[in-house]
Amino acid sequence: MSRTAVVLFNLGGPDSAGSVEPFLYNLFSDPAIIGLNAVFRRPLARIIARSRARTARDIFSRLGGASPLLANTQAQAEALQHVLGHDHRCFVAMRYWHPYSSETASEVGKWAPDDIVLLPLYPQFSGTTTMSSWIAWKKAAVDCKLDVPTSLVASYPTEPGFIDAIVGLIRPAIAAVAVGGRSPRLLLTAHGLPKKIVHAGDPYPAQVEATAAAIIAALARPGLDWRLCYQSRVGPLAWLEPATDAEIRRAGRERLPLVVSPIAFVSEHSETLVELDLDYRKLAEESGVPSYRRVATVGTEPRFIAALAALVIRARAEGDIGMPTGWLHCKGSR
Numbered sequence: 001m002s003r004t005a006v007v008l009f010n011l012g013g014p015d016s017a018g019s020v021e022p023f024l025y026n027l028f029s030d031p032a033i034i035g036l037n038a039v040f041r042r043p044l045a046r047i048i049a050r051s052r053a054r055t056a057r058d059i060f061s062r063l064g065g066a067s068p069l070l071a072n073t074q075a076q077a078e079a080l081q082h083v084l085g086h087d088h089r090c091f092v093a094m095r096y097w098h099p100y101s102s103e104t105a106s107e108v109g110k111w112a113p114d115d116i117v118l119l120p121l122y123p124q125f126s127g128t129t130t131m132s133s134w135i136a137w138k139k140a141a142v143d144c145k146l147d148v149p150t151s152l153v154a155s156y157p158t159e160p161g162f163i164d165a166i167v168g169l170i171r172p173a174i175a176a177v178a179v180g181g182r183s184p185r186l187l188l189t190a191h192g193l194p195k196k197i198v199h200a201g202d203p204y205p206a207q208v209e210a211t212a213a214a215i216i217a218a219l220a221r222p223g224l225d226w227r228l229c230y231q232s233r234v235g236p237l238a239w240l241e242p243a244t245d246a247e248i249r250r251a252g253r254e255r256l257p258l259v260v261s262p263i264a265f266v267s268e269h270s271e272t273l274v275e276l277d278l279d280y281r282k283l284a285e286e287s288g289v290p291s292y293r294r295v296a297t298v299g300t301e302p303r304f305i306a307a308l309a310a311l312v313i314r315a316r317a318e319g320d321i322g323m324p325t326g327w328l329h330c331k332g333s334r
Contacts, residue, residue, distance in 0.1 A: 003111070004088045004089075004113055004114065005091060005108045005116045006080065006084065006089070006090045006117050007093050007108065007118050008073060008077050008080070008092050008093070008119050009094075009121060009122070009130070009133040010093075010120075012070065012095055012096045013060075013066070013067020013068075013069040013096075015067065020053050020060060023056075023096055024053060024056060026095075026096040028041075032132035059274050063274065067097075068269060069094075069268075070098075072267040073094075073267055074092055076266075077090035080309060083305055092104065093136075093140075100136075101133070109145070115149045115150070116148050117312045117316060118150060118151065118152045118153065119308060119311065119315075120154070122155075123157050123211065124190070124203075124208050124264055125323075126197075128202070128204075130154055134152060134154075151315040152315070153311045157211045160307065161307025161310065164307075165298040165301040165307070166215055166263060166298060167218045170186065170259065170295055171219070173261070174186065174224075174259055177257045177258075177293050183224075184256065184258055185226065186226040186258075186261065187229055187244060188228045188261055189228075189230065189261065189262055190208045190229075190263055190264035191230065191264050191265065192232055192233045192240045193240050194239055195237070195239060196237060201326060207324070208228070212263060215261075215263065229241075229243060229244040230242070231243070231244040231275060231280075232271050232275060244260075248280055248283050248284050248289060248292075252284065252288035253288070255288060255289075256289070256290075257290050257293075258291065258292050259293050259294075259295060262297055267299060276294050277294055
């Protein structure tokens with residue numbers, strides 16, 4: 001019986017206060033994030049990491065001093081392996097902190113699979129996430145002499161099980177939130193992206209919009225008041241709009257209760273547990289929002305894990321799936 005290694009990609013996060021600055025350096029030295037020549041990019045990344053380390057340490061201190069992303073991703077890997085069965089083994093490869101692709105590729109090689117499926121935990125494709133992780137993996141595979149047939153699940157923004165899992169979490173939240181007879185406004189929030197990256201052709205916002213449209217269609221609530229918005233902007237560049245914090249202030253002015261659902265994050269981490277749960281909840285209270293409820297990420301929700309399993313099986317049969325038009329030329333890039 002053939003053996004398949006499934007490698008779950010995620011961004012990673014610092015595991016201690018001391019790892020915050022090197023984690024930030026890894027992030028900002030990625031050419032997918034700052035598109036300068038390495039001679040200029042790396043010193044700039046060092047400066048940015050140093051300047052933002054204190055703020056980032058404060059964020060992670062509110063989570064006990066470390067990111068929970070690795071543990072949550074490992075839980076998803078374990079749930080997926082349970083569904084796929086003993087002829088599959090799931091591994092985790094993080095982009096900006098341990099376990100790096102180089103570490104994971106070495107572990108995969110020791111297991112000696114017959115084929116590999118790369119499964120990003122980024123449902124919507126972006127050059128800053130999926131492509132960056134893919135390029136890092138290909139380099140690691142070459143360095144480890146891991147010459148095994150490999151397929152990539154490039155994106156799955158409207159995969160039915162993914163959408164069903166989100167909808168299943170949103171429905172009870174909407175039903176539970178009503179203030180003074182007023183139904184809540186639903187904010188579908190996704191990680192932002194600088195507009196300059198979008199203007200260069202990145203398909204991320206179009207795929208986020210497709211996810212939002214699929215969720216609203218599946219909810220099947222005529223007249224539902226909803227907005228798509230973007231969070232986590234950093235720095236002086238223009239980012240995708242509308243901003244989630246601006247939509248929260250708008251709801252406060254209109255005295256509307258809110259249900260907030262992340263649709264690009266599938267694992268709990270600082271941008272859900274701190275930004276959405278703490279900072280934006282406080283903003284909602286200060287802005288006059290009468291009720292604020294945050295919907296959980298899909299995590300290990302069975303419908304989501306079943307969707308991931310179906311994607312793995314499909315990739316084994318078909319090869320690369322979900323690659324946006326215009327990015328196919330990148331298949332051989334490093």
